[in-house]
Amino acid sequence: MPYPRRVDFQSTLFAPGPAGDLGFDGIERHELGSGAWVDVARGWLPEADDVFTTMVADVPWRAERRRMYDRIVDVPRLVCTYMIGDDLPHPVLTAAREALSEHYLPELGEPFRTAGCCYYRDGRDSVAWHGDRIGRGNTHDTMVAIVSIGDPRRLALRPRDRADGAETLAFEMGHGDLLVMGGSCQRTWEHAVPKVASAGPRMSVQYRPLNVF
Template identity: 80%
Template sequence: MDVQTTLFGSATGTAPDFTGLERRPLTEGAWVDVCRGWLPEADDVFATLVRDVPWRAERRKMYDRVVDVPRLVYTYMIGEQLPHPVLEAARESLSDHYEPELGERFRTAGCCYYRDGRDSVAWHGDRIGRGNTHDTMVAIVSVGDPRRLALRPVAGGDSISVEMGHGDLVVMGGSCQRTWEHAVPKVASAGPRLSIQYRPFNVF
């Protein structure tokens, strides 16, 4: 089934707040938080990331051939400065808000550049590292054209989807990386969209 989460309120100023945050419980201890319009200065963040991130194209072995990964990527590791001060403030706000539940702070920021509707990410869970055995969180900030984040339970059952708009925040938590999968499907037509995925240490 398709689910469109409706939320009201947006962050103002340089530090995002969590007014309007809504949590959707899933199965097996998984959950998804959504906050619309969470990221301040989303237009400037989008333009800065397109210009300043050292985007790279990757290739990956799939079955008996090597194929292009259908998006551009770059990851800011622990200690690396993020390309926009709002993204630094966002990471601190996320850490302050979720640390009591998560038990640690967000440390890395993976960036993906979906250039048009042909760019996508296939079904997966962030299970490399501690996400394979422990509850964790992945916080996604989206800027640019709206795209759909689809989620489905690994054990089978109804899927859901969340439309990620310009400046929206989506946080997948609890057992979500182990018991659910997520994807950004291809679409017939879409403009450029960037995502920033904040993760704790040793979650990929």
């Protein structure tokens, strides 16, 4: 299926920052309430420019369609999923998965096993409000670790039960940033990447444990 939009990729689109080292000294935890939390580490991923270039060239991106009410519509992003045993497209992404598994093992109790990738070509691409509640994420505390590569985009969060008065939050995810949603976050909160008037290309890599979607 031909891609409906052309995107020019230039590493100069992205603000330069310190190279990450896959360490966790600078990570900040934000307690959301109801047992949910978010960890954020800025500039965490090393070689982010090279990872971006490699993913553009080597990831087998696909366009999907879905039913919405009485019609079939294009999913507003490109996607690719790496399952257990699949080689990730860049060695830094494999090292990131191993570092995350080691760091969060005391809390998560298991390693990250899969990697879902999303490609936001411009500001029109987005993700609607949702929680990763298929599989064990529907009933158990779990984690989803997101690495952002490319142009900055906001990841918004809001409580699933908005009657409790909690406000919608937003974290701007920049080039090489890490955001981890943990605890009850997938059950008690929703997250989204809203459309914006203008944005350059951006990708996200979402690491998940087994049977969390």
